[in-house]
Amino acid sequence: MLDVGRIRQDFPILSRQVHGKPLIYLDNAATTQKPNQVIDALTHYYRHFNANIHRGIHQLSEEGTEAYENTRARVARFINAYGTEEIIFTRNTTESINLLAYTLGRQRVERGDEIVLTQMEHHSNLVPWQILAQEKGATLKFIRVDDEGELVREDFDLIGPRTKIVSIVHMSNVLGTINPVTELAQRAHAAGAVMIVDGAQSAPHMPIDVRALDCDFFAFSAHKMLGPTGVGVLWGRRAMLESMPPFMGGGEMISLVGEQTSTWKELPWKFEAGTPNIADVIAFDAALDYLEGMGMGAVREHEIAMAQAAMERLGALDGLVIYGPKDPQRRGAAIAFNYGELHPHDVGTVLDRHGIAVRAGHHCAQPLMRRLGQVATVRASFYIYNTLEEIDALVEGLRETERFFSAEAAGARTK
Numbered sequence: 242m243l244d245v246g247r248i249r250q251d252f253p254i255l256s257r258q259v260h261g262k263p264l265i266y267l268d269n270a271a272t273t274q275k276p277n278q279v280i281d282a283l284t285h286y287y288r289h290f291n292a293n294i295h296r297g298i299h300q301l302s303e304e305g306t307e308a309y310e311n312t313r314a315r316v317a318r319f320i321n322a323y324g325t326e327e328i329i330f331t332r333n334t335t336e337s338i339n340l341l342a343y344t345l346g347r348q349r350v351e352r353g354d355e356i357v358l359t360q361m362e363h364h365s366n367l368v369p370w371q372i373l374a375q376e377k378g379a380t381l382k383f384i385r386v387d388d389e390g391e392l393v394r395e396d397f398d399l400i401g402p403r404t405k406i407v408s409i410v411h412m413s414n415v416l417g418t419i420n421p422v423t424e425l426a427q428r429a430h431a432a433g434a435v436m437i438v439d440g441a442q443s444a445p446h447m448p449i450d451v452r453a454l455d456c457d458f459f460a461f462s463a464h465k466m467l468g469p470t471g472v473g474v475l476w477g478r479r480a481m482l483e484s485m486p487p488f489m490g491g492g493e494m495i496s497l498v499g500e501q502t503s504t505w506k507e508l509p510w511k512f513e514a515g516t517p518n519i520a521d522v523i524a525f526d527a528a529l530d531y532l533e534g535m536g537m538g539a540v541r542e543h544e545i546a547m548a549q550a551a552m553e554r555l556g557a558l559d560g561l562v563i564y565g566p567k568d569p570q571r572r573g574a575a576i577a578f579n580y581g582e583l584h585p586h587d588v589g590t591v592l593d594r595h596g597i598a599v600r601a602g603h604h605c606a607q608p609l610m611r612r613l614g615q616v617a618t619v620r621a622s623f624y625i626y627n628t629l630e631e632i633d634a635l636v637e638g639l640r641e642t643e644r645f646f647s648a649e650a651a652g653a654r655t656k
């Protein structure tokens with residue numbers, strides 16, 4: 242079990258007030274807060290060994306290079322990669338997936354080929370494939386979402402001889418659904434296709450073992466797991482990364498440069514053109530250290546308990562509809578809902594007046610919103626520092642929102 246009281250002391254932002262109320266931060270699927278350990282690692286870098294890496298022969302540059310590469314090694318261990326050379330640093334999940342669309346995608350996909358996605362993809366795992374499909378004359382196929390928020394199993398048969406790429410979200414940022422990635426990877430491989438996993442919402446919340454998932458690529462973002470913004474990870478199988486062309490050209494990624502042609506550095510640097518986000522990558526190490534200190538199994542247990550309590554307590558409100566699987570073991574702790582006729586943006590605005598931060602909108606998943614028959618939803622998403630009392634405050638905030646708008650409507654009728 243997590244010692245949430247102890248954990249909260251590490252997060253300075255949690256003691257601030259919003260509109261005169263203590264902050265209740267329930268927008269963790271968008272980005273998480275940062276502990277002192279991460280904030281200190283950032284300032285320590287700038288105070289003590291700021292230098293460009295991989296090029297200098299001076300002490301500062303060597304220390305920076307070592308720290309940067311240490312993070313890479315920790316990321317490799319964190320997801321059970323086969324080796325550090327398989328870890329590419331990008332800006333975020335979005336860039337990791339674009340890297341694949343522009344390199345692997347351009348290399349493998351031809352006219353008439355198919356790319357299989359799901360109806361619950363974030364735009365980051367949809368739009369890059371649309372751009373590729375339009376350029377190549379390929380087709381996108383979608384595994385549907387059923388009324389429980391799970392993938393429709395019979396649609397797994399969409400993965401067939403014309404499929405070149407299967408790219409699927411591991412944990413939905415709206416429904417919370419955890420998808421059967423290993424099974425889909427086996428299907429993809431049987432069809433000769435490549436399996437890509439969008440792990441933006443799973444890597445922060447559950448143990449990840451890319452070998453067990455049996456996928457070929459796995460993408461995620463540091464800022465959703467206590468780390469700084471501006472750091473993403475792309476893990477890929479070494480042989481595939483080696484056979485792919487570079488994404489961007491420039492300094493750092495070359496071996497020999499002639500006037501007409503150049504050769505590339507070995508992995509992983511072939512995919513890291515230009516000065517990387519040194520400080521934030523180094524501070525990401527502190528975030529992973531923090532998560533490993535608690536254990537990702539314990540993080541997952543805490544979130545199952547939070548999801549269960551949130552669904553029970555929110556579900557008791559008359560007219561409140563929760564989207565996604567009911568079984569907390571089948572889902573993460575991002576809970577999207579609508580409350581009667583109240584508009585999600587109105588709910589979000591009133592909750593904010595109570596110091597409660599939630600997200601309201603389409604959550605960058607417009608095709609999924611259409612599947613749900615909604616324009617938008619409210620979403621409360623929990624992390625390691627959230628408490629059961631905060632769920633109660635959310636429920637109370639929702640009751641007050643309902644009272645506020647009922648009174649307004651009654652006032653309008655008597656005018």
Ligand code: C6P
Pocket residue numbers: 270271272333334335336363365366410412413414439441442462600604605
């Ligand atoms: N979802 C949310 O509030 P970036 O922005 O590149 O770090 O992550 C993109 C991304 C990709 N896939 C999934 C499943 C995601 O949830 C996200 C980010 C945030 O739901 C911001 S839109």
